Amino acid sequence: MSPAKTLTVALLHPLLTVACGDDASGLALAHRAKRRDLDVEVVTVHGATPIPDADIYLLGGSGHAGVPKLAEQLSASTVFTDRVAEGAVVLAVDAGLDALGRGIVDERGRIIGPGLGLLGFTTKRGRSVSEPVVSEPVPELGLPALGGWVQHRVALRADPDVEPFLTLEVGHGDRGQLDGVRSGHVIGTRLHGPILGRNPEVADVMLAWATGREPQEWEPLPPGPQERARDLRAEEDRAAGRRVRDLRERVAETRKSLLRV
Amino acid sequence: MRESTVSGPHVTAAPTLRERAAMALADTASLASRMLGKGKGEIIGGRYALRVAPTLLEKMASGRTSVLVTGTNGKSTVTALVAAALSPAGPIASNRTGANMPDGIVTSLKEDRTSAIAAIEVDEAYLRPVVASTHPRALIALNLSREYTRGVSLARTIDHWQSAASLLTSDTTAIVNTDDPWVQYAFEKAPDICAVAGGLNWTADVTICPACQTLLNGVGEQWSCPGCGREQIKPVWSASDGERVSDLLQEVIVSGPGHNLTVLTSVPGRTAAASVAFALAAADTVGVNLDEAASAIESVLDVDGRYAPFDVDGRRARIIMLKNPAGWTEAIDTALRSDLPIVIYAQPFGPRDTTTIWEVEWERLSDRNVVVSGQRAPDVVACLDAHGISTTIVEDPLDAIRTQPVGDVLVACNYSGFRQLTARLRGLGAIA
Numbered sequence: 001m002s003p004a005k006t007l008t009v010a011l012l013h014p015l016l017t018v019a020c021g022d023d024a025s026g027l028a029l030a031h032r033a034k035r036r037d038l039d040v041e042v043v044t045v046h047g048a049t050p051i052p053d054a055d056i057y058l059l060g061g062s063g064h065a066g067v068p069k070l071a072e073q074l075s076a077s078t079v080f081t082d083r084v085a086e087g088a089v090v091l092a093v094d095a096g097l098d099a100l101g102r103g104i105v106d107e108r109g110r111i112i113g114p115g116l117g118l119l120g121f122t123t124k125r126g127r128s129v130s131e132p133v134v135s136e137p138v139p140e141l142g143l144p145a146l147g148g149w150v151q152h153r154v155a156l157r158a159d160p161d162v163e164p165f166l167t168l169e170v171g172h173g174d175r176g177q178l179d180g181v182r183s184g185h186v187i188g189t190r191l192h193g194p195i196l197g198r199n200p201e202v203a204d205v206m207l208a209w210a211t212g213r214e215p216q217e218w219e220p221l222p223p224g225p226q227e228r229a230r231d232l233r234a235e236e237d238r239a240a241g242r243r244v245r246d247l248r249e250r251v252a253e254t255r256k257s258l259l260r261v
Numbered sequence: 262m263r264e265s266t267v268s269g270p271h272v273t274a275a276p277t278l279r280e281r282a283a284m285a286l287a288d289t290a291s292l293a294s295r296m297l298g299k300g301k302g303e304i305i306g307g308r309y310a311l312r313v314a315p316t317l318l319e320k321m322a323s324g325r326t327s328v329l330v331t332g333t334n335g336k337s338t339v340t341a342l343v344a345a346a347l348s349p350a351g352p353i354a355s356n357r358t359g360a361n362m363p364d365g366i367v368t369s370l371k372e373d374r375t376s377a378i379a380a381i382e383v384d385e386a387y388l389r390p391v392v393a394s395t396h397p398r399a400l401i402a403l404n405l406s407r408e409y410t411r412g413v414s415l416a417r418t419i420d421h422w423q424s425a426a427s428l429l430t431s432d433t434t435a436i437v438n439t440d441d442p443w444v445q446y447a448f449e450k451a452p453d454i455c456a457v458a459g460g461l462n463w464t465a466d467v468t469i470c471p472a473c474q475t476l477l478n479g480v481g482e483q484w485s486c487p488g489c490g491r492e493q494i495k496p497v498w499s500a501s502d503g504e505r506v507s508d509l510l511q512e513v514i515v516s517g518p519g520h521n522l523t524v525l526t527s528v529p530g531r532t533a534a535a536s537v538a539f540a541l542a543a544a545d546t547v548g549v550n551l552d553e554a555a556s557a558i559e560s561v562l563d564v565d566g567r568y569a570p571f572d573v574d575g576r577r578a579r580i581i582m583l584k585n586p587a588g589w590t591e592a593i594d595t596a597l598r599s600d601l602p603i604v605i606y607a608q609p610f611g612p613r614d615t616t617t618i619w620e621v622e623w624e625r626l627s628d629r630n631v632v633v634s635g636q637r638a639p640d641v642v643a644c645l646d647a648h649g650i651s652t653t654i655v656e657d658p659l660d661a662i663r664t665q666p667v668g669d670v671l672v673a674c675n676y677s678g679f680r681q682l683t684a685r686l687r688g689l690g691a692i693a
Contacts, residue, residue, distance in 0.1 A: 015469050018415060023465075024619035031647040047469050047476030065416060069474065132612035149612035197619050197647055229643035 006039040007210055010054035012080075013045060016070045017095035018063030020151075021194045025058050025091065028196035028226075032203035035221055038211065051079045055210045060093025062151055062192065067123075068113040070099040075116055084118065089206045090186040093195060094152060097180060097188035098123040105157070119181055119188065120162045126155025126174065132237040133171030133191060135179065142215045145169065146199045147230045147237065148191030156181070165189050170234075170241040185209045198230045269375040272324040276317070283314035284371055291368070307364030310371070318363055321370035322395035325354065327379040328543045329391060331422075332403025332444075334462075334587050335532055336361065336382045339403060342528070342540035344380035345561045349553035352376040362387050363394070378547070385418055389425040392433075399455075399546045400429070401436045401539050405443050406463045406587040415443065419471055422447035429453075434546045436539060439494045442484050446471040446491070457542055458496035460535045462594070463587030465620070498542045500534035508577075508599075508669055509570070513537050515555075517545060524555045527562050527569075529579065530595045571691040573659055575667040578604075580686075582679035589621040592673045597625060602665045603673055606658040607637035610677040615640040618675075623648035634661035635678050658682055 009030070014023040026042040033040040045051055051073070057080065059070065074080045084090060092100050101121045104113035111122070135146040146166065156174045158181070165180035165187055166173070173179035173190070180189035187202070189195060196203045208215040223231075276284065287306035294302030310317050328347065330340045337359050344355045354376040356369035361382040370379065383391045385405070392400065402422070405415060426448045429435060435451035438444050438459025443466070448454065461467070464480050475488025485492035503512030503523060513534035515522045524537050537558055544554035562569055570577040583589045596603040603626070607615060615637050623645050630651045633641045635658065642652045655661035658678075662670055674682055686692045 015466065016474070020613070021616035021619045027619075028647050031649075047474060049476065063416060130612070149616070151613075192613075192616065194616070194619050197644065224643075225639065225646040226643040229639035232639050 006041050007033065007056060007207075008052065008054040009040055009042045009056045009058065010052050011042060011044040012051065012057055012059040012096075013066075013070055013073055014059075014061060015046060016063070016066040016073065017059070017061030017099070018066065019061040020192055021197075022058070022060040022093045022096075022192060024194040025060075025093075025196035028194060028200065029056065029058070029203045029206065032196070032200045033207055035200075035224075036204070036207055036218065038207060050077060053079060053083060054088060056089045056091070056206055057083070058091050058096075059099065060091070060096030060192075062094055064095045064098060064104070064123075064152070064154065067095055067098045067104055067115065070096065071103070071114060071116045074099060081116070081118065084184075084186065087185055087209070089209045090188075091196070091202075091206060092186065092188040093192060094150075094190050097190070098154065100181075100186070100188060101156075104154075109157075119183055119186065120159035121156045121181065123154050124157055126153055127172070128153035129172045131171050132233070132240075133173075133179070134169050134234045134237050134241075135166040135191075136169050138166065141205050142218075143199075143201050143205065144227075145234055146191065146195070146202065147234045148189075148193035148195050148198060150179075150190045150192065152190060166191075170237050198226060198233075200224070200226050271374040272377045273321055273370075273374045274323045276320050277314075280314040280317050280320055283310040283317050286310060286313055287368060287371065303358060303360045303368035304362070304364050307360075307366070307368040307371075311364055311367055318367045318370070318391070318394040321367055321374065322379065325370075325377055325379045326547055327381055327395045327397040328399045328401065328547065329381050329383050329388070329395065329397045330401045330403070330539075331383040331385050331388050332401075332438075333385060333406045333585060334591070335403055335536060338528055338532075339401060339536045339539050340380050340382040341561050342536055342558055343401070343543045345557045346540040346544040346554040347378050347380060347547055347549055348557045350547065350549045351378055353378050353380055355380040356382055363390055366391060386421060388422060389428065392425045392428050397433050399434045399436055399543050401543060402444050402448055403438055403459060403539065404441050404461070404463075404587070405447075406466050406585050415466060419443060419447050423450070426451045436542045436546065437494075438535075438539075439496055440481075440484075441467060442477055442480065442486075442491070442493070443467050443471045445494060449491075454494060455498070455542055455546065456494040456496045457538055458499035458535070459539060460532060462532065462591055463585075465586070498538045500538035502531070502534055515541055517541060517551075520545075520551055522551060522555045525559045529581070529599075530591050531598070532591060569692060570669070571686055573662045573670075576662050576665055576670045577668065578662050578670045578672050580672045580674060580679060580682060582674055582676060583617075584676055585617050586620040589618055589673070592671065593621065593623070593625055596671050599669070601669050601671045603629075603631060603671045604658070604661045604665065605631060605633045605635075605638075605641055606661065606672060606674045606678040606682055607633070607635040607641050608675065608677040608681055609636050610675070614675060614677070615644065619644050619647075623650050626650055632661045632664050634658040635675075637675070637678075 030040040100118045101115040103111040103115040105122045130151040164178035165182045205215045287310035291302030291306030344353045354373040361384045431452040439456040440461045470486040473488040498517040500515045
């Protein structure tokens with residue numbers, strides 16, 4: 001490869017969607033880039049500052065009230081949508097993901113908070129979740145089981161051709177056990193953590209796409225503290241998940257045996 | 262500080278039969294909780310009492326001059342300083358244990374019905390019901406920053422504070438940190454505002470205008486909004502650091518309307534000066550002689566086991582509890598400013614327990630090796646490594662402290678780490 005140019009990472013409006021650690025994904029991406037011998041510059045966009053031409057966009061947070069405002073900012077110019085069409089990489093977490101859909105809908109399916117309309121889904125009210133999650137691996141992206149936490153009460157109503165990003169082993173997704181959306185170079189997920197801080201392999205996928213590679217082309221790196229911490233935590237969360245399942249099963253059995261009596 | 266006495270005539274109005282029943286139930290529930298070894302029992306007792314008699318908090322606050330203290334960071338410290346600053350005027354009722362939701366507050370007030378003055382720490386998400394019940398003489402709003410222990414967004418807290426502010430009459434002075442644009446915004450409609458330059462340690466959350474989302478000018482100095490024209494209310498109280506008298510004592514210089522006071526405090530960190538200013542502003546509002554208030558403040562050495570150092574084989578360790586990025590930033594400041602070694606102790610408390618530390622500028626400690634302890638040490642190490650900081654894990658927190666040279670050590674704990682470490686040290690008799 002020729003000496004790589006500096007990648008621009010734009011962190012978009014973290015305050016509008018109440019980023020909860022998600023803005024640290026910029027730092028985590030820069031850290032991983034260094035291990036891949038890539039130069040990264042992270043810029044944060046607030047308020048009326050125009051969205052820059054960037055190679056990677058990061059957006060997200062847990063504040064769903066900010067979704068329409070974020071969608072409005074993303075569509076204030078065509079820069080964002082043009083760049084996405086040209087193959088720029090996007091990581092959209094939780095409220096950031098909802099801003100990329102058609103919008104937030106009420107019980108009757110009417111849009112009450114319009115989104116950007118980039119992806120084929122709407123967001124409706126779902127069950128309230130606040131828990132740790134562990135995903136299944138995603139072999140085609142070279143991803144191991146990922147870890148993070150979710151906190152929301154939304155569900156996706158997605159078009160049939162909309163692919164999820166993850167299937168969860170522990171915790172609840174936004175479409176049953178499915179989490180988020182993957183479309184081209186756009187990754188949408190409910191996982192906070194920050195996701196790139198706890199799961200550097202996702203940063204690898206994004207850095208691969210941003211430099212015209214396939215994720216599998218990266219030399220595997222020896223696991224660092226991030227991978228070790230994530231794996232330890234995943235073990236803990238799996239064990240806790242098993243305890244909850246066992247308890248539920250025992251309650252169900254007891255109920256059945258009581259009914260028989 | 263004069264200790265509150267439980268004897269003497271009650272200042273609160275006589276409780277109704279129902280309220281008396283609720284109080285008896287609370288005592289029973291608290292006793293049961295203590296006997297089962299479930300803690301001090303003030304929360305569970307208060308919860309049952311308020312369920313039986315929702316009017317009990319109002320009754321227990323009646324007849325008193327109350328000062329409320331709310332915010333994300335520093336509530337316990339400022340409440341302790343306020344209690345001290347008001348003590349020249351008589352005995353003070355206060356929720357010193359830090360149980361700061363209505364159930365904990367009602368228990369504290371119920372246990373001391375003779376003190377005519379109350380200094381009450383209030384959880385930022387319960388401000389409205391406590392304002393409605395206590396009709397405070399003053400309300401101190403310190404700061405706002407994100408934290409994820411409960412997952413409440415800043416926007417929701419602002420809404421809640423605005424609705425609390427709408428209950429205020431001119432009988433209440435809102436003592437507001439106007440350095441923080443979001444705090445000022447929440448209280449801008451309060452009829453009587455006393456502006457304090459309370460500092461802004463964590464600017465990341467408040468760079469846009471809460472009213473119109475425009476990027477603010479001059480955040481951290483004299484802020485203003487080019488979008489809607491809002492600007493900082495000029496503070497009438499301000500404070501700065503004076504001389505550092507010893508390892509433990511810092512001089513702070515506070516100026517208010519007609520006053521310039523120099524106060525010694527053992528409260529650490531750069532928020533110390535502002536905390537003293539808030540306490541003196543409250544004392545001034547209530548009408549306490551400020552020289553007496555200042556000397557009473559100097560007697561505060563320890564807040565809930567936080568500031569008094571404990572000895573570990575010659576290391577004088579100060580334990581601090583950090584719940585959000587603003588708190589961690591403050592800890593880094595203190596470590597850098599006083600050139601103290603820092604040991605981190607992080608224990609589990611839910612899925613978000615190590616998220617906040619990711620947002621802190623650990624880079625500022627770049628030339629140090631940080632010793633990390635606790636079950637969440639791997640997560641802390643992962644975060645610090647991503648920030649370019651080298652670390653060593655030592656399993657036991659006391660052993661972690663022993664790795665440091667003899668002298669002062671800052672022990673930065675997350676919420677559960679703090680609880681567990683202070684409980685252990687109390688068990689060992691190392692702290693009161």
